[in-house]
Amino acid sequence: MMNQFFCSQQTEGEDLIGTADTAPIYVFLECPPPWTMEIWNSPALSEELKRAYLQFRQAVHDNKLNVRFGFIYGNRPGNTTKILIFRKPLGFASGYQKQEFNVSNLEATLPILQTNLLGGLQKPAPSRVGLYGQSLPTQAQIENPLLIPGVDINPAVPDPKDILICTHGSYDKCCARYGNIFYRQALETVENLSLNQVRIWQCTHFGGHRFAPTAIAFPEGRFYGRLTPESLTAILTRQGDIDVLAPLYRGWSLLPHPAQIWERELLHRLGWDWFNYSVNCQILEQDEENSYYCLKIEYQSLEGMIHCDRLEVIKDPNRAVALHLSCQSDAVSHVSPFFLKTWAKIH
Numbered sequence: 037m038m039n040q041f042f043c044s045q046q047t048e049g050e051d052l053i054g055t056a057d058t059a060p061i062y063v064f065l066e067c068p069p070p071w072t073m074e075i076w077n078s079p080a081l082s083e084e085l086k087r088a089y090l091q092f093r094q095a096v097h098d099n100k101l102n103v104r105f106g107f108i109y110g111n112r113p114g115n116t117t118k119i120l121i122f123r124k125p126l127g128f129a130s131g132y133q134k135q136e137f138n139v140s141n142l143e144a145t146l147p148i149l150q151t152n153l154l155g156g157l158q159k160p161a162p163s164r165v166g167l168y169g170q171s172l173p174t175q176a177q178i179e180n181p182l183l184i185p186g187v188d189i190n191p192a193v194p195d196p197k198d199i200l201i202c203t204h205g206s207y208d209k210c211c212a213r214y215g216n217i218f219y220r221q222a223l224e225t226v227e228n229l230s231l232n233q234v235r236i237w238q239c240t241h242f243g244g245h246r247f248a249p250t251a252i253a254f255p256e257g258r259f260y261g262r263l264t265p266e267s268l269t270a271i272l273t274r275q276g277d278i279d280v281l282a283p284l285y286r287g288w289s290l291l292p293h294p295a296q297i298w299e300r301e302l303l304h305r306l307g308w309d310w311f312n313y314s315v316n317c318q319i320l321e322q323d324e325e326n327s328y329y330c331l332k333i334e335y336q337s338l339e340g341m342i343h344c345d346r347l348e349v350i351k352d353p354n355r356a357v358a359l360h361l362s363c364q365s366d367a368v369s370h371v372s373p374f375f376l377k378t379w380a381k382i383h
Contacts (some may be wrong), residue, residue, distance in 0.1 A: 054296045055375045056259035056287030059104035059124075059242050062132070063153070064200070064239070065145050066118040066266070067107040073206045075107050075240050085143055092146060095154055108200060108237040114138075115225075119145050120198065121152060122254055128336055129290055130314040131256035147352035186223070187300065197272075198254040200239035210248040221265045231272055244286060252289075258310070259286035274308040291317050292330040294349040297374045302335065311340050320346075327351040332382070344382040349374050 071078045076089055078248025096103055108120070117139050122132035124128025137148050200234065201219045215238075222236045242248045253271065260271065262284045270276045287296030295317045303310045314336045321330035329349045336342045351372040 040112050051373050052247055052261050052284060052285055053300050054245075054293045055244050055247070055261075056257075056289045056296055057104065058292055059102055061101065061103045061124070061153075062106070062120075062122040062254075063103055063149065064106045064120040064237075066109060067142060068109050069107075069203075071107055071204055071206060071239065074114070075105070078107070078203050081142060085146070087373065092149065092154075099154060104199075107240045108238045109204075109297045110235065111237075113162075117145060117247045119148055122257070124257075124290060128314040128316045130312070131290075132254060134255045134338045135359045155295060160316060167174055189360060195233065197234045198235045198247075199234060199268075199272075200242070200254065202240070202242060202248065203238040204241040207215065208241070208246075208248070210246065211250070214248040215250070218251075218265075222251075222268055225265045225268055226272070227268065229272065232317070234272060247284075247286065250268075250286075257289040259289060260284050261286050263349055267302060274311060278307045280303065290315060291333075292319060292331070294319075294374050295331050295333055295347070297349060297376055298331075298379070299346050300331060301376070309337075329352075346380045346382050348377040348379075350377045351375070376382070 040111055050169045058277075058321060067075075067078060067080050069078075076086055081089070090309075093105070108118075119135075119137040121137075123133040123135075125133055135152060139145055139148060152310065201215055201222060202211045203215040203219055205216070209378055219236065219238055224233045226236055239252070240250060242250070242259075244261055245260070247262045250259070250261045251268075252259050256374065259266075260281075267284055270280050280298070285300055285303070287293070288299050291299055293324055300314070302313075305314070318332045319329060322328060327350060331347045331349065332341055333347065334344045352375050353372050355373065355375070
């Protein structure tokens with residue numbers, strides 16, 4: 037029976053808000069599918085490169101860096117391999133800071149990530165030989181990656197928007213069934229709207245497969261689920277009824293999960309203008325069970341006006357929803373959504 041089960045068919049009554057991932061750093065490597073469930077075992081990676089990336093990810097962990105890795109793929113011209121790095125800025129932010137690189141192949145991605153994630157954190161060995169046998173970056177290359185041979189950091193389109201759609205079917209079959217269909221629809225939508233600055237990518241798992249089709253919009257870092265061509269059009273053009281986003285908006289990854297519920301309320305109140313605001317959030321208090329949070333959210337308009345709200349957000353177990361969290365799961369999990377308990381404007 038479970039073989040015929042699709043987890044996304046059970047969640048029509050579940051509120052998506054508060055489910056956006058919140059990593060401070062995202063790294064996406066262009067790697068052709070097929071992708072295995074554990075992406076680093078995918079056939080496009082040589083055995084030597086798999087071992088090298090295993091060591092590299094251990095070094096990232098040892099240096100206490102919180103990085104979400106993923107693979108992307110798009111039918112684009114050229115024979116280069118793209119690297120996208122998104123970092124959450126300190127303080128007020130309206131999106132992630134992006135670095136973009138074009139290199140010759142997958143093997144050439146590793147020196148770039150060594151330079152940009154570990155450069156300055158690790159002390160190079162006297163031989164200056166790093167993972168996968170490459171020379172470790174020099175101090176000059178750390179300060180200027182263009183000095184690394186074969187690297188191009190200029191995107192073909194100025195300030196592109198990247199839409200990443202999960203099509204990772206080996207992780208969850210909902211992403212294969214619904215993600216691939218929506219990926220093709222998204223390509224057609226962008227072409228019909230002549231949005232040359234928008235790039236559509238297939239992407240590996242980033243959570244929320246029970247909301248398939250799911251997507252992330254970068255550089256702002258907003259997560260969506262249950263998407264349709266019509267709702268994608270509204271997101272890309274920022275036109276129409278803002279409440280079309282209410283049932284499909286998962287949250288803004290710049291904010292912690294409990295703050296995402298209030299951010300959706302601000303989206304409802306301020307409309308499409310909210311996409312031009314920058315935010316800063318501070319958790320003032322939380323309990324040991326992570327079921328109560330007191331937060332301060334500041335948000336700034338393009339004109340420089342700053343607002344500040346104080347919130348109390350709780351999880352209510354009495355409103356928990358019983359779900360299978362994936363197509364492969366036989367167990368039922370009880371998911372308790374966040375609810376706004378109190379709200380007050382500070383200034």
